[in-house]
Amino acid sequence: MRYDAEHKERTRALLLKEAARAIRAQGPRGVSVAAIMGKAGLTHGGFYAHFKSKDELVAEAMKAMFADIECKIDEYTGQKPPGEALAGYIGFYLSRRHRDDRAHGCPIPALCAEAPHLSGAARSAFAAGIEAVCARMAALLQGIGTPAPRQAAASLLAEMAGALGMARAMPTAEQSEFLLATSRRSLLLRFGLPPP
Amino acid sequence: MRYDAEHKERTRALLLKEAARAIRAQGPRGVSVAAIMGKAGLTHGGFYAHFKSKDELVAEAMKAMFADIECKIDEYTGQKPPGEALAGYIGFYLSRRHRDDRAHGCPIPALCAEAPHLSGAARSAFAAGIEAVCARMAALLQGIGTPAPRQAAASLLAEMAGALGMARAMPTAEQSEFLLATSRRSLLLRFGLPPP
């Protein structure tokens, strides 16, 4: 079946999108090559026409998900003044919506624990992604005059990722919501931002 | 082979210990029943004389690792005044030693992301463990007069777990150490504790 010129490219992009979703939702070890192909409407055999191995797919998907998230952060914080942007992003990050949507959310809490078991390329992409997100936070913090913005950004990201991860692990809505609300409040206060 | 009366019990305890180690180090999905049995010096078949299923093992191991960690926290913070105890524990939690020893460290950063994929019993044990650790932090915070100690404990634990998880994901020693040092400093400052 010879398709038009960009068909293969489109298929590859679709596979990456599905992989990025599935990997965040179920972890790299919870996702099979066949499952990804199935989600894209294809059968498992064709996979190796697009990727050398599952490891390569995971590494590429890692890049894709961070590219997507970085883009979303920029959109989200784009035109607003830095204080408002930061407060808004913290509010989103620690929201029920973000908690309940692992598949499209920040890869950091979703995949942090898997990092040591990833292939070299995937692990590098993950670390680079953390740095990139951290840099964006640092820029916003610098914009509101926080001293040592790089350090503050690391601390902020650590609490956000930790709180979201734990909130996702809690079985009852109250426990989960408590963790989200607590860190939301704590962070806004800590950085002198207006509570919503 | 008929052994003395407590032999089976001892074997079960050994299996749990090995499972608790391996699960923290490689995640529940990275560990096979046969591997655990092998570490205990047995072969895979006998497993089901001790546990109904792998899920049961994981759930029991989850309880065991939190019991162990809670005990360690109590030992660690036992006789000291609360300020010193808290500062010491933060220092340990965000140390290279803790970072490099997933197998015996806090289960929260090691297993948070796996929680949604765990069986009901294991997930409950995990959540209960988080609550227990959080309660100990709250008690120490209350001891140094922190207002809203429960909230403060949640925020503290979120940043510790998040920072440790990210530090474990960083490929270079500098990046990793930066995250540890930054959160260590930030937390000590935040709670009015003396820097080391």
Place this chain on the structure above:
DNA sequence: CCCATAATATGATGATCATCATCCAAAGAG
């Protein structure tokens, strides 16, 4: 000294998985 018992070992079963060799069909080149 023997035998019943209980703790492991052996080996099988069926499932899932990554990977790959081979085949098929349709679209574009001539």
Place this chain on the structure above:
DNA sequence: CTCTTTGGATGATGATCATCATATTATGGG
């Protein structure tokens, strides 16, 4: 209108895994 190219399908292979039925064997009770 034919032929070649190529994206994708089919099906196989070998590995790993959880689970379980059955065999083995050392020991303590008799």
